[in-house]
Amino acid sequence: MCGIMGYFRKRAGNDERLGATMLSMLEALGRRGPDSAGVALIGPSHRAGYIVRVQAGDQLAMNNQAIQVNQEAIKLFAEALAGASDISTSGVYVRFLLAGEADLPELIKAIEGLGEGIEVLSIGHAMEISKEVGTPHLLESQHHISAFAGTHGIGHTRLCTESIVDLSHSQPFWGRGAADVAIVHNGHITNYHQLRRRYEQRGVEFVTENDSEVLAVYLAEALNRGATLRQGLDGVLRDMDGAFCCLAVTATEMGLVKDPYAFKPLVVAETADFVAVATEEIAIRSAVPGNYKVSEAQVEEVQVWSR
């Protein structure tokens, strides 16, 4: 099943209630996806550096001691890294800021090489991904989503259909190697294996067995090549087969794409102030007050909102 959602503030400045709004939307969608919950939030931009979020290990696969060892290793690494600051931990996560430029693939390799089970979950000038195996309530208790102020974000509640239930396989998926790109997906990419083979032949590494990941890989590659988000999403429509409603974020944009067969629901509400998108209208009504219309996205629809 899965539930996806997105919220985008159109006016200038930060929305102090972005996190709270997104959490409400996620809670309303929790029924659709009891296995995991996650968000990709865009906050104030650290233009001169990155926000790095790392998972030290998965409690479903490793014992707490091993995770703690990893967490310490990551903290030490960050402390020794030139330009790193604001190192903090929460649950199995480590978060730090990194000033200056960085070769993201190199950085990912360096961090993930510190220990078995370590995975970099997001790197961005403004984007942070938080995800947990569990309910939106757990996500909130670990990451205090409701306190997050920012401009836009996407979220996901997962009902696992074809890969495993663990943190790594949860969404949103970061477009690894590209800063500030993430996707959430409801549906099934049926030419996943073909696409994955082609990418792997070119040296791209996949972290999970989850077909949704190929959307993140695809968009990261498109954006790294210089395509716009809209061009990337047009490409998704052209090159992906199967059922999909997909939402994507960059530092300044949110986009949606819907497959040619309307297999999965996606409703959109747009006013002069905001755009809210969700698998079910109840998610928008529960979280966003006001007298606005909600309508179903059409087949083959691509829409991008920019700030």
Added chain:
Amino acid sequence: MVEIAAMAIDAATLSTREINTLIRARLKSGPAEISVENPNARHNLAVALLQPGRVRFAGSVGYYCGGLIDGAEIYVEGSAGWGLAESMNHGHVVVQGGAGNGAAAAIRGGTVVIHGDAAARLGVSMKGGLVLVGGDCGYMAGFMGQKGTLIVCGNTGHAFADSMYATTCYVGGNIGGLGTDAVVEPLSAEEAEMLDRLLAEHLPPALRAQKPPGRDFTKVVAGRKLWNFDKHNWKTWQDAL
């Protein structure tokens, strides 16, 4: 003169089961006008109402509103999600906003009226009744329609009336693309009159005035090439499959 009892329900404090139980219990004791505040786009509201009565939702409803009803009337002041009035046997469902996929799926009778736009697979496998959309409809409306009448006052998406049996469709705007075995037939004077009568009866006057006159509607039915297998039609089968 039968006295119609009135009842107001605040959905905000009730579970879906409680709301539906209250509605059913009230209708059991006689016809009633029930209004539901704060439906909040909840799913499965007003399903399986088997007695006459009127339920008005002051807001949006989620999936399957009015599913499996037999004789009730339902008015939705906001929009509806997927599966509106699915498998309705008889009754009258009106939505002032738009509706999601599969509106009026598999209905056996009754009427479904959508003032706004309908999404994909409107009237899929409908087995009777009347579906009337004031706005546009999406992809593959009328898919595998068996019987009944499907009217879209605005434009359709592509694959319109794909693989139909004996449902008759009428379109006031542009057809985005005809589905497999869908053909246009000439509209008779009687049908034009019927369309004018139905639009006048079911749409608010201001909305009806924006839509074309009955005589400008396009009639679409099945070409019947898929009704029985004939090897000479194998190209049509290839397309369909």
